Amino acid sequence: MNRELLPKISSQPSKEELDQYYRELVRINQYPFKGPEEAIKQLTFESFGSPDMEGTRYEFKENLNILVLLDASGSMANQINGKQMMDSAKDSINAFVSNLPEEANIGLRVYGHKGDGSDKNKDLSCGSSELKYPISAYEETSFTKALETVKPAGWTPIDLAIQEAERDLANYSSESNTNIIYLVSDGVETCNGDPVKAVKTLYDSNISPVVNIIGFDVDNEGEAQLKEMADTVNGIYQRVSDENELKKELDKINDISMAWEKWKKRSETKISSKDTRNAIDIFVYITGEEYNASFEELTIDNLLFDLKEAGDVDKESYKYLQQVNDEYHDWIKEEVEGFKVMLEQIKVDNYNEAKKQLEEIYQKNTQ
Numbered sequence: 418m419n420r421e422l423l424p425k426i427s428s429q430p431s432k433e434e435l436d437q438y439y440r441e442l443v444r445i446n447q448y449p450f451k452g453p454e455e456a457i458k459q460l461t462f463e464s465f466g467s468p469d470m471e472g473t474r475y476e477f478k479e480n481l482n483i484l485v486l487l488d489a490s491g492s493m494a495n496q497i498n499g500k501q502m503m504d505s506a507k508d509s510i511n512a513f514v515s516n517l518p519e520e521a522n523i524g525l526r527v528y529g530h531k532g533d534g535s536d537k538n539k540d541l542s543c544g545s546s547e548l549k550y551p552i553s554a555y556e557e558t559s560f561t562k563a564l565e566t567v568k569p570a571g572w573t574p575i576d577l578a579i580q581e582a583e584r585d586l587a588n589y590s591s592e593s594n595t596n597i598i599y600l601v602s603d604g605v606e607t608c609n610g611d612p613v614k615a616v617k618t619l620y621d622s623n624i625s626p627v628v629n630i631i632g633f634d635v636d637n638e639g640e641a642q643l644k645e646m647a648d649t650v651n652g653i654y655q656r657v658s659d660e661n662e663l664k665k666e667l668d669k670i671n672d673i674s675m676a677w678e679k680w681k682k683r684s685e686t687k688i689s690s691k692d693t694r695n696a697i698d699i700f701v702y703i704t705g706e707e708y709n710a711s712f713e714e715l716t717i718d719n720l721l722f723d724l725k726e727a728g729d730v731d732k733e734s735y736k737y738l739q740q741v742n743d744e745y746h747d748w749i750k751e752e753v754e755g756f757k758v759m760l761e762q763i764k765v766d767n768y769n770e771a772k773k774q775l776e777e778i779y780q781k782n783t784q
Contacts, residue, residue, distance in 0.1 A: 423729075430734055439741050446716050447637070448709035474625050477680045478595045481521045482552055483670060484585060484626075485510060486578045488602040488633070489530035490542075493569035495603075497634060497659050503569045505660035506601060506633065510564065513667040514555050518678035524552035524585055525563060528578035532571040542571025543608035546578045548585055575602060576610025583619045591625035595677065597670065600646075601631045601663075604639035613646050620650035628652040631666055634659075703757045710753060714746035 423445070426438055487510070493503040514523050527549055532542030549563040578600070586596055598619075606612045616628060630647045632640050632654065640656060647654035657663045718739065725735040 426730060435734055435737055439738055442717055448713040477677050478593050480594045481674060481677045482589050482594055482596050484524040484582055484598045486582055486600040487527045489527045489567050489569055490573040491534040491569050491571055492603050507564050509660060509663040509667055512664055513671055514560060516671050517555050517674050521674050522552050523555050525550040526578060526582060527567050529573050530567055530570050534571055539572055543574045546574060546581045552585060572607045573604055574608040574610060575606040575612040576615045579612055579615040579619055583622055586624045590623045596624050596626040598626045598628045601633055602643060603633045603635055605642045613649055616646045617649050630654045632656045706753045710746055710749045714742060717742050
């Protein structure tokens with residue numbers, strides 16, 4: 418981390434000054450903790466089609482349409498584990514669409530795929546978003562060919578892609594269509610657009626889509642914006658760091674599409690309630706929270722050591738900040754463990770009851 422981002426500290430800092438310094442350390446290096454509110458969103462999505470769901474957005478309809486918005490900006494040429502991020506995204510998308518039910522529809526829109534990252538070609542790149550595969554049944558050869566043409570290129574016009582997505586789905590009103598949109602991006606909007614406003618407009622339209630967002634090896638600035646977008650439309654935001662995690666996240670769409678297929682074949686207006694004890698993978702959920710807490714603590718610990726070695730903080734300040742860091746993350750780990758116990762105590766098979774319990778946990782934690 419660039420130490421220039423941190424505030425200057427006096428030679429004999431007070432406790433208040435050190436506390437403020439630590440808060441700034443946490444702000445800059447903070448890892449994303451999900452908490453009960455994210456569990457509620459996860460429960461809602463995993464309970465898609467349940468008769469206990471309120472409203473029509475999460476009801477199964479006659480048609481299922483899935484639209485993927487894929488970032489094709491230049492940074493998608495970066496590599497993770499020796500493989501280009503764009504290639505990982507392509508393989509992950511191909512893997513999940515090949516398992517969709519025959520009657521489900523899939524669409525693929527890319528953005529930022531023209532020009533390059535230079536200021537000279539910014540207008541060209543920021544105006545680029547293309548529906549590579551129109552919303553229709555999956556046909557392997559055509560879809561694969563469409564995806565193969567996508568190359569990482571320029572800037573990141575997320576706002577534009579979302580506006581175009583609304584046009585893509587304009588003929589698929591929520592009266593007879595279940596619409597799901599997944600946006601994949603590795604960073605923040607870079608074309609001066611307002612993707613938060615755009616996604617809210619899309620969400621409130623007669624399409625009534627469910628919108629989930631995946632941050633692919635995203636930085637803190639990008640993650641903050643992508644999460645704000647998801648929060649604005651009650652969607653799930655998930656950060657993934659490699660191809661395996663991306664495939665796992667996209668595979669959740671297959672779980673929903675399989676449930677839709679069963680509902681459609683039975684010609685029922687409602688499906689049976691799911692056991693919400695299995696709706697949230699408690700082990701994976703809690704493990705992720707514990708990992709974030711441990712890694713954040715270690716990151717700050719290492720940074721404090723570097724600051725001491727560089728002479729930016731004296732020995733006594735270093736010891737105090739270390740102690741504060743240990744105490745803060747011990748508290749986080751206790752909260753995570755308590756949340757784990759609460760999740761495991763949700764022993765009901767009714768969506769509304771499970772949601773009510775999670776909301777009570779959330780209210781308790783925010784008081």
